[in-house]
Amino acid sequence: MTKSNFTRRGVMKTGAAAGAALATPTIFTGAVWAGAHTGFTNAPQGDTVTLGFNVPQTGPYADEGADELRAYELAVEHLNGGGDGGMINTFSSKTLDGTGINGKRVEYVTGDTQTKSDAARASARSMIEKDGAIMITGGSSSGVAVAVQALCQEAGVIFMAGLTHSNDTTGKDRKANGFRHFFNSYMSGAALAPVLANAYGTDRKAYHLTADYNWGYTTEEAITQATEAMGWETVNAVKTPLTQTDFSSYIAPVLQTDADVLVLNHYGGNMVNSLTNAVQFGLRDRMVNGKNFEIVVPLYSRLMARGAGANVKGIFGSTNWHWSLQDEGSQAFTRSFGTKYGFPPSQAAHTCYVQTLLYADAVNRAGSFNPCAVAEALEDFEFDGLGNGPTLYRGADHQCFKDVLVVRGKENPTSEFDLLEVVEITPVDQVTYAPDHPQMGGAEATLGECNPGA
């Protein structure tokens, strides 16, 4: 038998080397944009057109990505004349007739963002270069959206963002080739603040826990400004690492302050864990300043609410869309999706489905796949029937302006999908801001020039 020659130093050295090797991002060598068609990147040549769906298929947001992919597949089916047509029937623009896009049958390729910017860029790039994707869409994180949007700008294709809520996507990082249907942090703040003031009063002291990355910062800023304008005071705002799983050491200090509201600027697993911890620490049973202690989650997702279980009951937040909406468009989409997959769609699925229809319609109206023509058709386009009421795709920043939903965790859910109830539909005027709003990058933020590539 040999004696082990195991040493601390040896282990640390090999461990560090292995870790570094595993953590090194893929380095892409400079392949040239392959846009050798007619005047723009990946001009469709035959009787088909290829769209690139770039969603998280692995990693922490894989379930959300799977729901996005379901929605894209449904959209492609409807565009090609299959199924019941879904929202094509309720969409105010009537250019979509089940014959594909601009007469070309729709095909698609998928990529896995892994919710990592470099992986997302690599998969988008592969879909553009190898598969000839004319448009890239998807994603479930603002970091990824901003990175992929910049790549699409450079490549000369349109980027139709999926779930991305940071102000920066259409704020300081806006791009001429990028478009967002989903709402943003500013809108969440503007919609939530009046509801919170109404429910909890104007004399409140808020303590923020904020995920330490781009989306967290913009959400904290938006909610802080909006609630302070209502008379609330912000007692403290603490950044929490994105990798944090146990938030007890961040929750416990809240007990030592006179804060009577906890705002969790967290999403995904962070939200599930911080909310669960906050409830475990009895915050909701607490009385401070003669008032009940309250918790607020600015951005709600049904998929995440499921993870937090009964802890979401009675907690306010905002959302882009909810399947329980009674308008014709929402019902048509929920029916199509529910019939095909057996459960209602998430807000991520909704925004991705809508973005695909909006792109297809813009191409039809422009009569061209040229990204600059498509962008022009989308800019300042007003539409209805897609689930959020009358909506404007504002030309100045490529952000959709529509009503925002304020929701609350349901007290008596009837199923695992029935977790949120809509308490108010905040009208679009209340969430509209100037394109050069300071939270959106101020006067310096510009779209730049549209890039058709090639």
Add this chain to the structure above:
Amino acid sequence: MDAIILQTLNGLDKGSAYALIALGLTLIFGTLGVVNFAHGALFMIGAFCAVTLQRILSLSHEVIDESRKDFLGNPLKVDIPYMHEWLGPDLGQAVINWSVPLAILFSIPIMIAVGYAMERGLIKHFYKRPHADQILVTFGLAIVLQEIIKYFFGANPIPTPAPPAFNGSFDFGVLIGADPFTIMYPYWRLVYFAFAMILIAAVFAFLQFTTFGMVVRAGMADRETVGLLGINIDKRFTVMFAIAACVAGLAGVMYTPINSPNYHMGMDFLVLSFVVVVVGGMGSLPGAVLAGFLLGILESFASMAEVIDIIPGINQIIIYLVAIVILLTRPRGLMGRKGVMEE
């Protein structure tokens, strides 16, 4: 003062999890000389034993309720758990609610089997290979295991609540004469801490007071001599691997009500547990436990807003900073002994 008490309490439960994982890691280091990067995955598998038992106990059949409608306007399908039918709604629901404590019994045979299979099927082939090979193969195994869990359970966290009897928090403030609602501590975290202490004591008692444990300790100190005495030390070390897997698994089972389990929870704990082992002193079981609690508490204090205001970002690096300081001043770690695992 209140804040100090609160953060110490907080550190204890986090420290409990670190200590339990590091204890298993040290046992495997000490006995088999293997760097097991898949140890976090064992913690995760334990947690998913609790999820699985919860699902088994909640198995149900659909009954169509004509009086209610689902989201498509069809008659609502209501799930009726078999437990409710067999034991009545009250007792049946109580059994489902107690799935996490019941999972302790459920997980023990599973974790022993997983540990045994892992050691005999894969790890034993790497005893004489370089440590880099061991790290790569066990890290690869950890990724495979977490992908398998993700395939079956999805990527989102799964709520696994504690029994209702343990919901809510204990008001320490009232106990020590402070204001009510200032020092709250969830009941389940107290349970977790107590459970960890019992488990740690059991492992130490097993090693200290049984013949089996004596042989293992002798083997850790001098494997060759024990072998020369005609004792099949390899077989005993395999059993120790299974025990270490079991300790990590039980730590995972009881952790589920604290944070909803997901497939990457093992990786979240793994790196920190390695730091705990190195700080505690490689091969030292008491060192692993001590360092686990110490680093858990330090991490808690570093997360206080007052501390972050003075040194921004300290919460993210405190453990590594302490590890560097300790290794510079005490290169063998807190309780590492001379000659143990050194060239």
